Amino acid sequence: MRKRSFWIVALLFVSAVINYLDRQSLSILARTIQTDLHLTDLDYSRIVQLYLLPYTIAFMLAGRLTDWLKPRKAMAAFIFLWSVANLCTGFVRTGMQLGLTRFFLGLGEPGNWTASPKAISDTLDSKTRPLALGIISVGATVGAVVSPPVISFLALRFGWRSAFVATGALGLLWIVPWLFTYRQPTEEPAPEPPAGNALGLELKRWKQLMTQREVWLLTILRMVSDSVWYFYLFWFPKYLSDARHLTLRQLGSTAWIVYVAAGLGSILAGLAVSRRIGRGGPPVQSERAVMTVLACMAPVGAMIPLASHLSWVLFLAAIVVFAQVGWQTLAMALAFNYFPSEIVATAWGFACAGSGLGGLVSTNLIGHTITSFSYTPVFYALAVLHPIALIFLWRIRAERSATIALRPAPGIS
Numbered sequence: 001m002r003k004r005s006f007w008i009v010a011l012l013f014v015s016a017v018i019n020y021l022d023r024q025s026l027s028i029l030a031r032t033i034q035t036d037l038h039l040t041d042l043d044y045s046r047i048v049q050l051y052l053l054p055y056t057i058a059f060m061l062a063g064r065l066t067d068w069l070k071p072r073k074a075m076a077a078f079i080f081l082w083s084v085a086n087l088c089t090g091f092v093r094t095g096m097q098l099g100l101t102r103f104f105l106g107l108g109e110p111g112n113w114t115a116s117p118k119a120i121s122d123t124l125d126s127k128t129r130p131l132a133l134g135i136i137s138v139g140a141t142v143g144a145v146v147s148p149p150v151i152s153f154l155a156l157r158f159g160w161r162s163a164f165v166a167t168g169a170l171g172l173l174w175i176v177p178w179l180f181t182y183r184q185p186t187e188e189p190a191p192e193p194p195a196g197n198a199l200g201l202e203l204k205r206w207k208q209l210m211t212q213r214e215v216w217l218l219t220i221l222r223m224v225s226d227s228v229w230y231f232y233l234f235w236f237p238k239y240l241s242d243a244r245h246l247t248l249r250q251l252g253s254t255a256w257i258v259y260v261a262a263g264l265g266s267i268l269a270g271l272a273v274s275r276r277i278g279r280g281g282p283p284v285q286s287e288r289a290v291m292t293v294l295a296c297m298a299p300v301g302a303m304i305p306l307a308s309h310l311s312w313v314l315f316l317a318a319i320v321v322f323a324q325v326g327w328q329t330l331a332m333a334l335a336f337n338y339f340p341s342e343i344v345a346t347a348w349g350f351a352c353a354g355s356g357l358g359g360l361v362s363t364n365l366i367g368h369t370i371t372s373f374s375y376t377p378v379f380y381a382l383a384v385l386h387p388i389a390l391i392f393l394w395r396i397r398a399e400r401s402a403t404i405a406l407r408p409a410p411g412i413s
Helices: 002-028 030-037 041-069 071-089 095-123 129-158 160-181 198-210 213-225 227-234 236-242 248-254 256-278 283-306 310-338 344-372 376-382 385-393
Strands: none
Touching: 002 030, 002 041, 002 071, 002 095, 002 129, 002 160, 002 227, 002 236, 030 041, 030 095, 030 160, 030 236, 041 071, 041 095, 041 344, 071 095, 071 160, 095 129, 095 310, 095 344, 129 160, 129 248, 129 256, 129 310, 198 344, 213 227, 213 310, 213 344, 213 385, 227 236, 227 310, 227 344, 227 376, 227 385, 236 248, 248 256, 256 283, 256 310, 283 310, 283 376, 283 385, 310 344, 310 385, 344 376
């Protein structure tokens, strides 16, 4: 079981790498694609929104589908959908076609972030779970790290379309070892619901979940704070091109530095919490304490517009993404320690929908702000989001409420 767990975590690490390679390809090549397809900054903003809109909605459905289908089938279905969408991006000829492929990419990608934690939750105990989740989150940041050099190399060598075709094909190949490796833990079969009652039971399940205070606190927390991460994913490479005048080759050789820090934040945050729990600390309290430290680091991003040299820009951005990704990792660990297994993916998917909604709104505001003013007000606004999110973090109760352990709907969970 230990050996199988290792390979499960390794494969989920790789899926996270692919997930971020696919989503960040557009931001790395934004200026090149805008020139080729004759797109303005507002056009680019709308295309990003066409990704984030289904991304937001799909999180609620992806969480429920994960609880229903179980991680083995769910992961295979999700990565197939988003990989095909990304591969098709390499064949678009208009802005409308580009928006359509990114729409389906956004529809499939959330499943990675509900099925992966669910697989970890079913495989590992509460002590090792934060570190395993940290490793998976490192996969996301590794994807962000390798995106600039890999995507730039493919685009410069074979044309920008090749980057989407290559990364899309990689996701399709991943499905084969996953289906051979992952086996769903044995569970007692649930009794079949009476005929015609399945829909009513499912609606009752959602109603119960929506009355839980912590579900809403996590949702608002992510809605507020994750706009920072969306900016550094979708806009920061463009900022380096537009405001700091980096070429595509220079972008490929420098932007990865920022995302290395994101990987360190993820793994070190998970390790810090795992050690606190190993010493007897309560899981939820341990996660809240480390998240508070990270939230106090994130506002340094307000100094980026004042930096006179590129090295300072990269250093400050690295601190922000270190804090942001560590924060996201521990928010995920908090949810998977707080909610029972039969509803955890659904609850987390709903919270992630809040993240997507925050990104959707912030992307629209950022696009208009950059077009009308500059990037400077954006950095100032992002600096206050984590301190605000702390208010909601510390309203999450330190111990799981007795009412949170919902009875699963028979035959549905």
